Structures are given as C-alpha cells and as structure tokens.
Amino acid sequence: MTAAWSAGLGLGSAADAPAFARRQAVVTGLRRIELREKEVPSPGRGEMLVRVQCALSCGTDLKTFRRGHPLFPLPTPIGHEFSGVVAALGAGVRGFELGQPVMAAPTAPCRECFLCRRGQENLCRSAIANMVLGAYGDYLLLPRHLVAINVFPKPAQISFERAALLEPVSCVVHAQELARPQSFETVLVIGAGPFGLLHLIVLRSYGVQRVAVSGRRAARLNWARQLGADLVVDAALPGAADSLRRLNDGYGPDLVIECTGEVAGWQAALRLVRRGGRVVLFGGCPAGSSLKIDTRRLHYDNLTLLAPFHFRPRDVQRARELLCDPRLALERVITERRRLSEIAEVFGFLEKGDVLKCAVVP
Numbered sequence: 435m436t437a438a439w440s441a442g443l444g445l446g447s448a449a450d451a452p453a454f455a456r457r458q459a460v461v462t463g464l465r466r467i468e469l470r471e472k473e474v475p476s477p478g479r480g481e482m483l484v485r486v487q488c489a490l491s492c493g494t495d496l497k498t499f500r501r502g503h504p505l506f507p508l509p510t511p512i513g514h515e516f517s518g519v520v521a522a523l524g525a526g527v528r529g530f531e532l533g534q535p536v537m538a539a540p541t542a543p544c545r546e547c548f549l550c551r552r553g554q555e556n557l558c559r560s561a562i563a564n565m566v567l568g569a570y571g572d573y574l575l576l577p578r579h580l581v582a583i584n585v586f587p588k589p590a591q592i593s594f595e596r597a598a599l600l601e602p603v604s605c606v607v608h609a610q611e612l613a614r615p616q617s618f619e620t621v622l623v624i625g626a627g628p629f630g631l632l633h634l635i636v637l638r639s640y641g642v643q644r645v646a647v648s649g650r651r652a653a654r655l656n657w658a659r660q661l662g663a664d665l666v667v668d669a670a671l672p673g674a675a676d677s678l679r680r681l682n683d684g685y686g687p688d689l690v691i692e693c694t695g696e697v698a699g700w701q702a703a704l705r706l707v708r709r710g711g712r713v714v715l716f717g718g719c720p721a722g723s724s725l726k727i728d729t730r731r732l733h734y735d736n737l738t739l740l741a742p743f744h745f746r747p748r749d750v751q752r753a754r755e756l757l758c759d760p761r762l763a764l765e766r767v768i769t770e771r772r773r774l775s776e777i778a779e780v781f782g783f784l785e786k787g788d789v790l791k792c793a794v795v796p
C-alpha cells in the first residue's frame with residue numbers, strides 16, 4: 435500500500451465515521467428519505483467493501499424518490515453512481531489493495547445467460563436485478579460478480595467526483611456506439627439535463643463538430659452554451675422547431691439524440707431528423723406510455739430508430755478511457771456539492787431541476 439492510499443483509508447482512523455456503524459440514505463416512502471444507521475458489513479468471498487468518497491445524483495434516484503421504482507420496492511437504499519477507496523477485501527479478490535482508490539459501475543452481467551452470450555450484456559436480467567444501491571452512505575458492499583468485471587483502480591489524475599461518472603458515461607457510450615456519429619455530421623441533442631450534456635461532450639470524442647442542444651430551462655441552456663454547443667435552442671419559444679429543421683441547409687440534423695424521457699420529446703425527435711437520418715431514443719418514458727409513428731415518414735424517409743438501454747462491459751471500459759482523457763470536461767455536469775447529512779435538501783433542489791448533478795460526500 436502506498437502512503438497516499440493509506441492516508442485515504444477510512445476504517446479506524448479517528449477523524450472519520452466510527453467503523454462499527456455506517457450511515458445509509460434510504461427512501462422510506464414517496465418523497466421521504468432518511469439516513470439510517472447500519473452495521474458495516476464484512477465482505478465475503480470475492481466481495482469488496484468500499485468507503486464511499488463521492489456519490490452523484492441521477493435522474494433514476496429522483497424517479498424512485500417521487501414515484502417509487504418497479505425494480506426497487508420501498509423502503510430502498512438509494513444512489514448508484516460512486517467512487518471510493520477499498521476498505522476491506524473478501525477472500526480471493528485479486529488486483530486490489532486496501533486503501534486503493536476505485537471506480538465502478540453499479541451492475542455487471544452474468545455472462546452466462548442467452549442475452550449475454552449474444553453480446554447483449556446490457557439486457558442481462560441479473561445485472562439489473564442485482565444492481566448495487568446505497569451509494570449515499572459511508573460504505574458500500576460490492577458483490578463478487580461486480581468486483582470481477584466492473585470495478586477498476588482509479589487513476590490519481592482524475593478526481594473522485596469525475597470517477598463517479600463511470601455509470602452515466604457508460605450509458606452514453608453505449609448509445610453512441612450504436613449510433614456511430616461521424617465527424618462531418620450535425621447532431622441534435624434534445625434535453626439539456628446531465629445526460630444531454632454528457633452526450634454533447636462525448637460527441638466531441640467522435641470528432642463531431644456541430645452539435646445543437648434544445649431544452650427548456652434557462653439555467654440548463656446556459657450550461658449547454660458554456661459546454662460549447664454550437665446552437666442552443668429554447669424549445670418553448672415559437673420558431674424553435676424551424677431553427678432546428680434549418681440545420682444541414684434545411685435537411686435537418688443527421689442524428690437526433692433524445693434525452694428528455696418524455697413522449698413529446700420522442701415525437702419531436704422523429705419529426706426533426708433528416709430523411710435517411712438516425713434517432714437515438716435514449717431517455718426512457720414513464721411505464722405505459724406509447725408512441726404514434728407516421729409509417730409513411732418512417733419508411734419513405736428511411737429513418738433508423740435506436741433505443742439503447744444500459745451498457746455492456748466494453749462500454750464501461752470505453753467510458754473509463756474517456757474519463758481519463760483530460761480534454762473532455764465531463765465533470766462539468768456536476769454543478770452542486772453537499773454533505774451526506776444534507777441528503778434531504780439535495781432531493782429538494784433536484785426536484786426543482788435547477789442543478790445538473792450533485793456530488794454527495796460522506
């Protein structure tokens with residue numbers, strides 16, 4: 435163990451939370467979140483105990499808080515974007531040491547089921563069913579299948595905050611790997627939330643020069659401008675759609691990436707893309723919603739619809755490479771910072787939608 439690592443090691447050091455108890459944020463009912471004291475678990479074979487250094491807010495957290503989540507019945511621990519240091523290792527874990535900074539995705543595929551064998555590990559049922567939750571807390575226990583596939587050493591040059599973006603960036607990478615943006619193309623991102631802006635930044639890694647962003651909140655449109663969007667359009671203003679259709683000399687954008695997760699956004703994406711273009715339906719809509727598609731437009735305009743969900747291990751590896759690339763200002767989607775003790779307040783301002791991502795530090 436290096437000196438730098440041991441300095442960050444939490445267990446037993448006097449200034450830190452006591453080693454016998456940990457706090458963990460739990461959603462106990464709709465719009466109710468509280469910190470509960472739990473015993474610090476000891477890792478079993480193949481498992482890793484992480485002392486959380488940073489957890490990031492995510493739209494999924496807010497959905498769970500507001501309306502519950504079909505996969506995570508209440509009460510449920512919450513938070514799945516994190517980075518930390520190794521606090522304890524189970525038997526048989528290779529390649530990690532106590533005190534080592536790590537970054538991780540919260541899921542990993544089984545690699546044995548039909549879909550995994552087809553290379554669609556993003557759809558592995560066991561990956562989602564065994565998702566790690568509870569990153570708003572002092573410690574997080576990572577299961578064996580996760581440690582084996584989706585946990586990595588955190589390089590010293592990237593901060594814990596930036597490292598905690600591994601999961602959302604993996605989702606973005608997966609979507610863009612399917613869409614294959616070309617450097618000469620004009621891309622429209624609908625929705626200027628954290629995911630829309632991560633798409634904007636990751637598009638640059640494909641060499642895409644022209645990116646337009648449309649959204650509704652002034653603060654978010656401002657961030658899109660600051661992050662270098664070539665055209666920023668307030669979707670609420672009259673004439674917004676016309677200015678987007680004018681892209682590519684009136685053909686419309688080559689690729690539209692929809693990040694609002696609302697049916698209206700999906701419809702707009704299908705209307706705005708150029709003939710022969712591609713639409714990435716990235717934001718998942720509420721259960722039970724359906725989409726009306728003009729079959730004539732779909733067929734005779736030769737549209738390609740892509741609806742990527744989650745990510746595969748290769749996307750996580752690519753996301754880690756992007757996070758290690760200092761040219762990509764990925765951490766700029768983190769616009770707020772709070773202590774774990776302020777978690778209720780965090781959800782209060784997330785509901786208002788005026789922040790992108792909030793970093794929560796124990």
Ligand SMILES: [Zn+2]
Nearest residue numbers: 492515601602
């Ligand atoms: Zn997330």
Ligand SMILES: [Zn+2]
Nearest residue numbers: 544547550558
């Ligand atoms: Zn599987």
